[in-house]
Amino acid sequence: MGLFSRKRPDQGRPADGTQRPTIDKAQRDPAARQLITALERRDWPSARGFLQSIRDPDDHAFYIAICADVDGVQDWIGEWVAAEPESTLPLLVQGAHGVFWAWEARGGARAEQTQREQFDLFFKRLRFAENCLDEVVDRDQYDTTARAFLLTSGVGRQVDLEEQQRRFQDVVKRHPLHRWAHGAMQQYLCRKWFGSHEQMFAFARQTSGYAPPGSQLHGGLVEAHIEMWLDLPSGEDVEYMKRPEVGAEIRAAAERSIWHPAYQPRPGWPKLHNSFAFAFWQCGDLQAAVDQFKVIGHTYITDHPWHYLGGGSPVDYYLNAYGGGR
Numbered sequence: 404m405g406l407f408s409r410k411r412p413d414q415g416r417p418a419d420g421t422q423r424p425t426i427d428k429a430q431r432d433p434a435a436r437q438l439i440t441a442l443e444r445r446d447w448p449s450a451r452g453f454l455q456s457i458r459d460p461d462d463h464a465f466y467i468a469i470c471a472d473v474d475g476v477q478d479w480i481g482e483w484v485a486a487e488p489e490s491t492l493p494l495l496v497q498g499a500h501g502v503f504w505a506w507e508a509r510g511g512a513r514a515e516q517t518q519r520e521q522f523d524l525f526f527k528r529l530r531f532a533e534n535c536l537d538e539v540v541d542r543d544q545y546d547t548t549a550r551a552f553l554l555t556s557g558v559g560r561q562v563d564l565e566e567q568q569r570r571f572q573d574v575v576k577r578h579p580l581h582r583w584a585h586g587a588m589q590q591y592l593c594r595k596w597f598g599s600h601e602q603m604f605a606f607a608r609q610t611s612g613y614a615p616p617g618s619q620l621h622g623g624l625v626e627a628h629i630e631m632w633l634d635l636p637s638g639e640d641v642e643y644m645k646r647p648e649v650g651a652e653i654r655a656a657a658e659r660s661i662w663h664p665a666y667q668p669r670p671g672w673p674k675l676h677n678s679f680a681f682a683f684w685q686c687g688d689l690q691a692a693v694d695q696f697k698v699i700g701h702t703y704i705t706d707h708p709w710h711y712l713g714g715g716s717p718v719d720y721y722l723n724a725y726g727g728g729r
Contacts, residue, residue: 424701424718428472430673431703435469442473447483451492460547464583465671467548471499491539495549498539501532502556529559540573547581550574554587558596567591582619582671585610589623593630600634603627611656617665622675624656625682629708632685644685653682654691661695673703677721681708684724696725 429435434453441449450470457463470476477500483493505528533556539549550573557567567588574584592598592606607623614620628649632640643649657679660666680695699721709717709724 424704424722426704426706426718429469430671430705432469432670435466435670438466438469439473442470442476445479445482447480447486447493450496451483451487451490454492454496459669460578461580461582462670464548464551464581465669467495467499467552468503468583470496471503471552473500476500477504491543491546491549494535495539495546498532498535498549499552501528501535502552502559505529505532505556505559525559529556532556533560545577547574547578547584550577551581551583551587554584554591558587558591561597564591564597567597580614580618580620585620585623586626589626594634595630600631603630611659614659615665616659617663617667619660619669619672619675621656621660622678625653625678626708628653628682629678629685629711633711641685644682645687650686650688653679653686654688657691673699674705674707676703677705678708681724692724699725 427436429439438450438453441447441453454463454466454470457466476496480493480497480500484497487493505525533553536549536553536556539546540553543549550570554567554570554574557570562570571584571588574581578584589603589606589610590596592602594600594603604627607627610623611621628644632644635643661676661679676695676698680692680699683689683692683695704718704721706717709720712720
């Protein structure tokens with residue numbers, strides 16, 4: 404999906420001479436890797452069998468997102484839809500992939516740097532994606548995943564706040580702590596989209612206020628501070644992350660999530676730990692950063708949030724921080 408970035412001059416490299424690590428789209432999740440392989444082979448019966456076995460709404464959204472990010476799905480997914488017209492699952496995969504495919508067309512640049520042709524293709528693909536997702540919603544009153552992806556497409560389609568809040572409520576009344584829905588709603592409220600820093604932080608703090616101990620939703624506070632850092636000019640961004648109150652809130656979020664005894668890693672967990680590692684490193688909280696680097700190692704590196712550091716390799720930026728924190 405298209406994301407903004409800012410340039411940083413320094414890049415790192417493995418300090419111990421080992422093979423250079425890579426970012427795995429499956430986040431080293433064996434089931435996700437098998438799912439990607441099945442879809443690359445157009446083996447939708449295998450993908451269907453696995454996806455139908457997932458009952459947890461958050462896990463389901465994670466694995467559908469894995470499907471959505473597989474290259475070339477648009478070339479054959481219609482075969483699955485036609486083969487199983489009574490099932491909403493192929494429509495869900497088609498719609499979710501359409502959302503990712505749309506962002507691929509848009510690219511990662513800001514609006515003023517994006518070509519008109521890119522926007523035309525972006526909106527065309529989003530309309531198609533929403534048609535698929537809307538059909539799933541109409542046919543399955545219990546679905547949460549299609550409803551959650553409609554929040555992501557809502558950002559792209561520039562729906563108004565009332566409509567985005569309606570979409571959000573449509574998910575959380577079915578699963579109050581839905582991770583994807585909360586993340587998409589918070590993105591909408593960012594200043595770079597349609598909200599403000601105040602709205603973004605208010606949402607993140609409200610969410611953390613009702614999320615139970617050990618919940619990954621407390622990580623929304625970390626993402627809010629990273630977004631704030633991203634929006635500030637060079638120099639001011641560093642000063643912001645060094646503020647004692649910023650570091651204190653990030654540590655408090657860790658106490659309520661990844662450091663809490665109730666915390667249990669779920670599919671997609673590496674992204675949360677990479678965000679905490681990045682935030683601790685930016686804050687100068689090196690011991691806390693090192694603890695996360697030990698969890699991530701050279702195995703569980705994610706593109707986010709290291710890609711925010713510039714046009715270079717997120718792996719290099721991570722390794723630079725990793726080497727500096729040890």
